Amino acid sequence: MSKFIRIDMGTKAVKIEECPEQYAGLAGRxxxxxxxxxxxxxTCHPLGKYNKLIFAPGYLTGTSAANSGRxxxxxxxxxxxxxxxxxxxxxFAQKMSKMDIxxxxxxxxxxxxxxxxxxxTMDGVTIDxxxxxxxxxxxxxxxxxxxxxxxxxxxxxxxxxxxxxxxTAANISFADPQSNIRSAGRGGLGxxxxxxxxxxxxxxxxxxxxxxxxxxxxxxxxxKRFTTALTTHPVTGQGLPKYGTNILVNILNEAGGLxxxxxxxxxxxxxxxxxxxxxxxxxxxxxxxxTHGCHAGCIIRCSQHYNDKEGxxxxxxxxxxxxxxxxxxxxxDDLDAIAYADREFDDVGVDSIEVSVTVxxxxxxxxxxxxxxxxxxxxxxxxxxxxxxxxIVGSGAGALGQMYGLTRVPVVKNQAIPAYDPRxxxxxxxTYATTPMGADHTAGYAVATNILKVGxxxxxxxxxxxxxxxxxxxxxxxxxxxxxxCLFIAFAILDIADGFNALVEMINARYNLALTGDDVxxxxxxxxxxxxxxxQRAGFTNAADRLPEFFEEKCAPHDVTWDFxxxxxxxxxxx
Amino acid sequence: xxxxxPYGEEQTLSxxxxxxxxxxxxxxxxxxxxxxxxxxxxxxxxxSNPKEVVVPGELSGTELLALLDLTENMVEVVFVxxxxxxxxxxxxxxxxxxxxxxxxxxxxxxxxxGFKEMG
Numbered sequence: 001m002s003k004f005i006r007i008d009m010g011t012k013a014v015k016i017e018e019c020p021e022q023y024a025g026l027a028g029r030x031x032x033x034x035x036x037x038x039x040x041x042x043t044c045h046p047l048g049k050y051n052k053l054i055f056a057p058g059y060l061t062g063t064s065a066a067n068s069g070r071x072x073x074x075x076x077x078x079x080x081x082x083x084x085x086x087x088x089x090x091x092f093a094q095k096m097s098k099m100d101i102x103x104x105x106x107x108x109x110x111x112x113x114x115x116x117x118x119x120x121t122m123d124g125v126t127i128d129x130x131x132x133x134x135x136x137x138x139x140x141x142x143x144x145x146x147x148x149x150x151x152x153x154x155x156x157x158x159x160x161x162x163x164x165x166x167x168t169a170a171n172i173s174f175a176d177p178q179s180n181i182r183s184a185g186r187g188g189l190g191x192x193x194x195x196x197x198x199x200x201x202x203x204x205x206x207x208x209x210x211x212x213x214x215x216x217x218x219x220x221x222x223x224k225r226f227t228t229a230l231t232t233h234p235v236t237g238q239g240l241p242k243y244g245t246n247i248l249v250n251i252l253n254e255a256g257g258l259x260x261x262x263x264x265x266x267x268x269x270x271x272x273x274x275x276x277x278x279x280x281x282x283x284x285x286x287x288x289x290x291t292h293g294c295h296a297g298c299i300i301r302c303s304q305h306y307n308d309k310e311g312x313x314x315x316x317x318x319x320x321x322x323x324x325x326x327x328x329x330x331x332x333d334d335l336d337a338i339a340y341a342d343r344e345f346d347d348v349g350v351d352s353i354e355v356s357v358t359v360x361x362x363x364x365x366x367x368x369x370x371x372x373x374x375x376x377x378x379x380x381x382x383x384x385x386x387x388x389x390x391x392i393v394g395s396g397a398g399a400l401g402q403m404y405g406l407t408r409v410p411v412v413k414n415q416a417i418p419a420y421d422p423r424x425x426x427x428x429x430x431t432y433a434t435t436p437m438g439a440d441h442t443a444g445y446a447v448a449t450n451i452l453k454v455g456x457x458x459x460x461x462x463x464x465x466x467x468x469x470x471x472x473x474x475x476x477x478x479x480x481x482x483x484x485x486c487l488f489i490a491f492a493i494l495d496i497a498d499g500f501n502a503l504v505e506m507i508n509a510r511y512n513l514a515l516t517g518d519d520v521x522x523x524x525x526x527x528x529x530x531x532x533x534x535x536q537r538a539g540f541t542n543a544a545d546r547l548p549e550f551f552e553e554k555c556a557p558h559d560v561t562w563d564f565x566x567x568x569x570x571x572x573x574x575x
Numbered sequence: 576x577x578x579x580x581p582y583g584e585e586q587t588l589s590x591x592x593x594x595x596x597x598x599x600x601x602x603x604x605x606x607x608x609x610x611x612x613x614x615x616x617x618x619x620x621x622x623s624n625p626k627e628v629v630v631p632g633e634l635s636g637t638e639l640l641a642l643l644d645l646t647e648n649m650v651e652v653v654f655v656x657x658x659x660x661x662x663x664x665x666x667x668x669x670x671x672x673x674x675x676x677x678x679x680x681x682x683x684x685x686x687x688x689g690f691k692e693m694g
Contacts, residue, residue: 461658
């Protein structure tokens with residue numbers, strides 16, 4: 001039976017037990033969300049002693065299945081006040097699975113003002129005082145220090161200065177295979193980890209064996225077919241490896257859905273300067289890497305190494321949403337400046353979407369001018385300094401908007417709205433409004449034609465079919481988030497039905513199960529209902545499932561508005 | 576229908592002359608963009624991006640691709656004034672803003688932006 005490890009940061013007691021029966025059939029987001037719904041007091045203060053932080057790998061994590069190295073992190077979110085699952089790459093999840101650890105749970109709060117490093121090995125768990133010099137240190141350097149102390153191959157989960165300050169945009173950063181940074185970005189889970197005075201968790205899988213597979217031949221066969229689906233599909237085999245997610249800048253700009261100047265327009269004239277094609281050419285010219293995997297076994301490799309003008313590594317995981325938020329929404333027509341910002345977000349440890357959107361709100365407030373790259377970089381450096389303004393910026397778009405009395409603040413459930421204008425891409429808007437996570441595009445991401453019964457074309461500018469589309473996308477995504485798979489596998493299984501079949505067959509072969517596609521849909525529904533139930537017990541009503549009223553304004557170039565009625569929005573979760 | 580030579584393209588004088596004569600009384604231009612690998616194709620052909628392309632009245636997306644000497648498997652979607660269509664369903668006329676996207680645009684957006692029929 002897999003290990004379920006509870007670490008009480010108040011008493012420093014560690015309890016290693018067999019996985020409780022009610023969690024045995026769960027993994028990834030399914031486990032983190034149902035655990036939080038079961039064990040966390042919904043009305044608790046997210047930074048108080050009753051909140052619990054859980055890490056859980058997915059069903060297939062640690063196996064040889066391609067793209068299966070993702071980790072789910074869950075807790076009550078200090079940003080939204082609701083349930084949160086935040087998902088990351090890196091090396092941590094695969095080590096947990098190889099060590100047969102179903103979940104790591106961090107409970108309680110220390111009374112003393114000391115930061116700790118939690119060390120997980122095959123021999124057990126120890127809690128060390130954090131080296132004094134890494135407190136306040138940026139994540140890049142701190143990961144080096146920890147890997148020098150605990151071993152060069154250990155997995156690291158860490159909070160930066162923002163997490164230490166318990167800022168509500170703080171993320172949890174994870175070392176990737178090259179000791180660079182991946183992030184469980186959204187929802188302020190770094191503040192939860194910081195509240196428990198955990199500077200870092202290091203995990204050493206020395207002595208661990210391979211993940212057991214109940215039916216190796218069936219697994220091998222399914223894995224091969226799944227890999228074929230990923231490598232032959234033009235999105236996962238060609239588009240993402242070459243251009244990364246930033247390929248979407250020009251596409252969304254063309255579709256009129258690229259929010260520009262704090263969501264005043266869906267299109268601008270400079271998008272190509274920060275788009276994926278320009279980025280790929282820049283990376284190649286500077287000797288960087290246009291393709292890079294965030295975890296071992298990733299064959300999509302949508303990440304990259306973006307170098308500065310001198311050819312020195314600057315950042316990776318340089319994603320569309322960050323580039324959109326600074327490049328279009330804050331009007332900063334400078335890819336290098338955005339790359340420096342992205343590195344600072346990783347180093348100080350904040351969600352790059354939340355804080356990039358906050359920069360646009362800061363421009364709305366008149367704190368810095370629109371499009372001013374230097375002022376933007378100076379502003380985000382305030383977070384590290386812990387100045388009052390820096391703490392506001394590091395607490396997200398909602399906080400800054402409140403401090404400056406603004407109404408044009410793009411958030412749902414206090415979480416910043418990402419890179420797709422909900423007026424021009426209405427299906428995403430419904431997901432922003434209704435997902436229990438707060439505005440989150442990845443909550444409605446997975447598409448598989450053989451399990452979702454959405455018929456016909458859906459006009460992105462119209463309302464017809466959008467409720468069903470958002471509902472089904474969210475159900476499928478909740479299920480895929482439980483597999484340990486990168487969500488981008490959805491791009492291939494959208495078109496290649498056997499890819500989805502192979503995914504289910506891999507889970508069956510791993511655990512000797514007989515799941516069907518219908519079981520996967522049922523799992524997705526169960527997860528969403530648990531998450532929404534938690535939020536309702538925390539005090540959320542349907543009134544929280546609404547977009548800010550400024551979306552009633554027309555959005556160019558299509559001059560569309562957000563025109564769903566409350567009753568229509570409420571139908572998304574009618575299942 | 577003859578091949579339309581867009582203004583600005585490097586061609587022999589005679590070819591350009593013939594082409595412009597063919598369409599002079601009905602033609603107008605579209606503003607054409609290309610994304611992802613198609614932007615490389617434009618660059619290899621010494622085409623600007625965006626580029627103005629002369630069109631002889633109304634064309635389907637398929638006809639536009641033929642005029643541009645692009646094969647259908649190179650283009651999944653034709654944007655016309657910000658709306659996405661598969662090439663056979665696209666209708667292009669002078670004055671339109673047009674863009675070509677190859678296969679490879681990430682999946683959910685192909686549904687959410689109307690690229691792909693579900694079910």
